[in-house]
Amino acid sequence: MKLLDIAQFAAASLRGSRSRTLLMILAMSIGVASVVVLTALGEGARRYVVNQFSSLGTNLIIVFPGRTETAGIGPGMLLGQIPRELSLDDAQALLRSPAIARIAPLTIGTSQISQNALNREVVVLGSTSEMLKVRHMSMGLGQFLPAGDVHSSESVCVLGSKIRRELFAQESGIGSWVRLGDRRFRVIGVLASQGESMGFNTDEIVIVPVASAHMLFNTSGLFRILVEAKSRDSIAAASRDAEQILTERHHGERDVTVVTQDAVLATFDRILRALTLAVGGIAAISLAVAGILIMNVMLIAVSQRVKEIGLLKALGAPAAQIRKLFFAEAVLLSGIGSVAGLILGEAGVLVIAKLYPALPVVAPWWAVLAAIATSLGTGIMFSVWPARRAARLDPVTALAGR
């Protein structure tokens, strides 16, 4: 008996019990579709986070004051000490390292911004001209903070695009004066609209020189120092140097934390990948259930078709062939089921992508392969027993329908 004939015969028997076949295919396709959709969601979340991180800048190292130890509460915390501040000079000192290309000190605070009668609360960032490059931002209008002495507190500011729109509407706003707290700043530039990045909307910030921000908020410490290493390979050297330089400057006390972007990224990547695997695995359980359903249906089919099996034997079908016929039915069922499931799943992914355009939902190829393999595998595995049972029937009793 030829392969094509086996397939045709199996297809004919599937058509013979239409509603049962459709239900089976439905069960199988829901299983496959759920694997596809859930892993696509997990993978989408992972890619989202990875993208967000890369949009922060490349070869980025972040230095912040205080040392976070994983070994519980440090002695300083119990004594009510607050960590030593990072000063602007600390930041400048980092440039001594040959592995470090540029740095951008960062101070952050909120203030009232007003222009004529309009005013609102904004996040004010204090930084230097280098920030534009380190953070991969781009200008919409005018210029960024001028280069020069980091200690000079010039009264200039750069607005986020939304802030400009709110304060100046149709006008560019360049050259106008705005009031931040108790100081007046001249607007010299407007950032290009970038949207959200790591939960931080650069459209709604105001950037001023770091010294000005210190005066505005009456502090001298830095919130972060963003460090850009010269290349990907020098990230390790740069973070080692940064830690060493700051330890020296702080009288041998290691009281800063240096995180590389890659390390953070790798952690997120691992967590989210594990999450994707977990939801994929849960979805795969439904596939296994579908497999057991197939077994059940095939067993019923065998007992309903005892006479037919007897007849096939009488017409000259050996046991092996009967086995193949039932086997082919199960393979067809799970095959059609997985294809339908794939289509269903991809359609679901498309719908999610339409609903949440920010989330890059794509079913990873390994999940698609795994889903198909699992559905075919369970379909085949769970049809072995029914097929053997059919093949072992005694032709005389089978023909009598007993």
Add this chain to the structure above:
Amino acid sequence: MIEFKRVSRSFMVGGQEVAALRDIDLNIAAGDYVSIMGPSGSGKSTLLNLIGLLDRPSSGIYRLDGGNVTDLDDQQQARVRSEKIGFVFQSFHLIPRLSAAMNIELPLILAGIPPAERRARVTALLENYGLTDRAEHRPDQLSGGQKQRVAIARATSMHPAVLLADEPTGNLDQTTGREVINLLEKLTEQNVTLIMVTHDPAIGGRAMRQLHMVDGRITNESNT
């Protein structure tokens, strides 16, 4: 053609051995027309199943076409059935979801005959048995006589040397029953060995050789 030597067949029923056939010696030549008659439980069907290789003797030797077929394995048995033996059943045993043409084609498909030849043979058979306009009908759309004609067409599709019929008229009225018998008898003219189990003495009496069975033995043979 068919040669039984001291063939016995016994079944275990409730832990007790019950003999269905006792020491049957039988010779049937090619082209013979044999009827097997007897009360129920006399072993007629068991004998037919043994001849058709659907069952194995408990003891004794069965030769078919000169070859010993007593101890063939499943694969070999299936092959002999496919090539040499055709079955016609009382309850037709057509596959309900397949069309008449597909039912006739089934043994050819199982034997792995190429599609073109299959189609040619099926077309010829449909015509021979007056079923051309019923080719695409499913069994539930056919009358009893038509069903049995489909079954006979199917049984002869592989040109078997032996045709085994188990009460072929049992589910048919007299007129259609006679038509079916005529069709079967016509096959014996083409040197097909026809062996038919029947209750009906009027039908059994038409056979060239009539075997009467009682209690697992052939008690009497009458020839016409």
